[in-house]
Amino acid sequence: IKHWMRMAQGRSLEAVFNALADTIATFSPQECxxxxxxxxYASN
Incomplete structure (x- = not known):
């Protein structure tokens, strides 16, 4: 995630949030x- 956030180089808080949302969407629930x-941090 850090790698993709650096690539996005958000200059505003909104840009950072958008980049984070796009990045998170690439992970499956199982990966998360x-x-x-x-x-x-896993629970049963």
């Missing part, structure tokens, strides 16, 4: 669960 699980 895996990220949280790996970080130790």
């Amino acid at each position: 669960r895996n990220f949280f699980k790996k970080a130790g």
Whole structure:
């Protein structure tokens, strides 16, 4: 995510939010669960 945010180079808060929304949309729900699980935030 950091890589894509740097590529977007948002100059305003709105641009940053839009870039973040576009980036998050590229991940599947399973990938998101895996990220949280790996970080130790997974729930049953």
